[in-house]
Amino acid sequence: MHGAMGGGSAAARLGTAARRARADPRRRSTSAWLDRQFARLAVLPTTVLMLLVFGVPLLFSLYLSFEGWSPEQSLFSGRFVGTDNYQDLLSDHAFLGSVAITFGYTAITVASELLVGLGLALLLDIDLPWISLFRTVLILPMMITPVVAAFCWKLLLDPDHGIVNYLIGSNVIWLGRPDTALLSVAVVNLWQNAPYVAILLLAGLRSLPSEPIEAAAIDGASRLQMFWHITLPLLRPYIVVALLLRTIFEFRAFDNIYVMTNGGPANSTMVLSMFTYLTSFVDFDLSMGAAASWAMLLMSMALCGLFIAVIRRREPL
Amino acid sequence: MSAPSRVGSRRSRLVFAGGVYLALIALTVVFLFPLVWIVGLSLKTRLQIFTMPPLLVWRPTLENYAGVVHSADFVQAFTNSLLVSSGAVLLSMIVGVPAAYAIARFPFRGRSLLFFGLLAMRMLPAIAVLVPMYVLFSKIGLTTTRLSVILAYTTFSLPLVVWIMRGFFEDLPRELEESAWVDGASRYAAFVRVVLPLIRPGLVAACILCLQLAWNDFLFAAVLTNNATRTLPVLMAAFSSGDTGVEWGGMTASGVLVILPVIIFSFAAQRHLVAGLSSGAVKG
Numbered sequence: 001m002h003g004a005m006g007g008g009s010a011a012a013r014l015g016t017a018a019r020r021a022r023a024d025p026r027r028r029s030t031s032a033w034l035d036r037q038f039a040r041l042a043v044l045p046t047t048v049l050m051l052l053v054f055g056v057p058l059l060f061s062l063y064l065s066f067e068g069w070s071p072e073q074s075l076f077s078g079r080f081v082g083t084d085n086y087q088d089l090l091s092d093h094a095f096l097g098s099v100a101i102t103f104g105y106t107a108i109t110v111a112s113e114l115l116v117g118l119g120l121a122l123l124l125d126i127d128l129p130w131i132s133l134f135r136t137v138l139i140l141p142m143m144i145t146p147v148v149a150a151f152c153w154k155l156l157l158d159p160d161h162g163i164v165n166y167l168i169g170s171n172v173i174w175l176g177r178p179d180t181a182l183l184s185v186a187v188v189n190l191w192q193n194a195p196y197v198a199i200l201l202l203a204g205l206r207s208l209p210s211e212p213i214e215a216a217a218i219d220g221a222s223r224l225q226m227f228w229h230i231t232l233p234l235l236r237p238y239i240v241v242a243l244l245l246r247t248i249f250e251f252r253a254f255d256n257i258y259v260m261t262n263g264g265p266a267n268s269t270m271v272l273s274m275f276t277y278l279t280s281f282v283d284f285d286l287s288m289g290a291a292a293s294w295a296m297l298l299m300s301m302a303l304c305g306l307f308i309a310v311i312r313r314r315e316p317l
Numbered sequence: 318m319s320a321p322s323r324v325g326s327r328r329s330r331l332v333f334a335g336g337v338y339l340a341l342i343a344l345t346v347v348f349l350f351p352l353v354w355i356v357g358l359s360l361k362t363r364l365q366i367f368t369m370p371p372l373l374v375w376r377p378t379l380e381n382y383a384g385v386v387h388s389a390d391f392v393q394a395f396t397n398s399l400l401v402s403s404g405a406v407l408l409s410m411i412v413g414v415p416a417a418y419a420i421a422r423f424p425f426r427g428r429s430l431l432f433f434g435l436l437a438m439r440m441l442p443a444i445a446v447l448v449p450m451y452v453l454f455s456k457i458g459l460t461t462t463r464l465s466v467i468l469a470y471t472t473f474s475l476p477l478v479v480w481i482m483r484g485f486f487e488d489l490p491r492e493l494e495e496s497a498w499v500d501g502a503s504r505y506a507a508f509v510r511v512v513l514p515l516i517r518p519g520l521v522a523a524c525i526l527c528l529q530l531a532w533n534d535f536l537f538a539a540v541l542t543n544n545a546t547r548t549l550p551v552l553m554a555a556f557s558s559g560d561t562g563v564e565w566g567g568m569t570a571s572g573v574l575v576i577l578p579v580i581i582f583s584f585a586a587q588r589h590l591v592a593g594l595s596s597g598a599v600k601g
Contacts, residue, residue, distance in 0.1 A: 038504035039423035046416035061449035252442035
């Protein structure tokens with residue numbers, strides 16, 4: 001509690017400062033006005049920074065998405081093209097394919113992360129000696145820089161020298177075939193992010209009331225019954241949060257795919273972030289990139305809307 | 318959930334515990350094997366790396382690490398990573414902590430709008446912000462500078478700081494600052510001299526979680542840097558583009574050196590990990 005004592009002496013120092021301030025009436029009225037503005041001034045820098053790095057760019061990309069613009073031109077000298085960029089997107093098979101792949105990839109990875117994460121959380125919640133060691137070790141993958149994780153897996157999955165092919169005695173070119181590339185990327189992602197879900201759900205499990213489970217145990221319920229009828233319903237709010245957070249993050253998946261497949265082979269791992277990246281920074285078609293960005297934004301706003309609605313409805317979450 | 322240990326006889330409890338350990342050990346092997354294997358590769362010579370069947374026992378060599386540490390590219394990227402990560406953390410903390418305090422303590426007009434904006438900033442896809450940001454930054458000559466990366470990183474580190482710190486401020490009893498106000502201290506003085514010292518553990522946690530996110534970022538740095546200002550993840554991605562070649566020793570050693578600091582940060586902030594992950598959705 002020496003933190004509180006430190007606060008006490010600080011308060012004493014404040015007292016002298018305040019007495020000095022009170023002595024001068026002119027200074028007092030200005031500082032009283034400033035004091036009333038405290039909250040507004042405290043959030044001002046955040047508001048400005050937010051507008052600068054988030055608000056203005058998004059508005060500008062909305063503008064850009066209705067223009068024909070190339071990087072040599074000055075900012076506002078593009079040609080207004082109406083909804084041409086969006087129409088081009090909607091008739092582009094690579095884009096439509098990437099929408100389908102993004103939703104498919106998100107669904108597969110989120111579902112598997114939740115299942116494995118829940119399993120992990122349930123195991124790690126059991127009070128046994130050494131369990132905290134497992135808790136520490138099993139969350140390691142989620143801490144690793146995603147690019148490095150993906151890069152390591154690229155070596156593990158190497159067709160000729162990788163340990164995976166050696167262990168299962170095959171020579172599959174995991175990341176070079178359209179039918180295995182997306183699955184491989186998803187498995188690597190599962191490896192890295194199931195621990196994330198596990199940590200969230202473990203925090204949930206730890207905060208559940210113990211009385212219902214103890215009562216059920218006295219009534220002779222089996223473990224499976226207790227899990228299904230008591231733990232799972234109580235854990236539901238946490239599962240919902242994990243589900244929505246993972247959905248939002250997988251929807252914008254990029255790092256692992258960039259490193260492992262770069263969207264290929266044959267566009268089989270071309271998720272929306274990858275498509276937008278290649279359009280904007282490889283083809284340098286930035287107005288098309290802006291249109292793709294806004295298409296993505298609208299889709300994730302729908303997801304965020306869902307997220308916020310759920311959070312608002314369940315305040316104590 | 319300590320209740321299950323009361324279920325059943327002693328024998329069945331032992332069987333249960335045995336099963337749990339077995340499952341945990343199996344999972345640990347599955348989850349840790351890739352990491353252990355990569356660390357192993359980084360300690361082998363080039364000849365040993367490509368030996369088939371793989372060598373399981375060998376005399377570890379540090380030559381790959383020596384090579385990496387002496388590589389100008391790696392040292393430069395490491396310095397850049399350090400500079401932009403700490404710059405982003407510093408900027409987000411200075412800007413975000415007062416805002417978090419105001420949001421936690423004072424009702425003001427636009428509070429929920431600000432809150433909503435921060436949530437959107439954290440949740441919306443980074444690439445969608447990056448496309449226009451790149452255009453705007455390149456027109457004012459900011460691209461390829463470290464400052465551009467720092468500014469870009471605030472799109473995720475600022476919301477994170479506000480979220481984490483808001484939780485800490487809300488948990489702090491009001492009496493201490495209120496008594497300072499009664500003593501005649503201004504809101505500013507009370508915030509700086511009474512509240513901030515009490516909230517130090519929260520500040521540390523927020524710093525570490527932000528540092529981790531910034532250190533791990535790839536997308537922003539990939540677009541906004543050049544060969545002189547690139548960060549470690551960008552360098553790592555450059556290794557792996559196309560064919561991975563034969564320099565596995567150097568690449569794995571670099572990878573290990575990149576993730577080592579984050580792992581250390583994370584363990585330092587393990588208690589606060591949940592708060593950071595859920596960005597305030599679950600009160601950690």
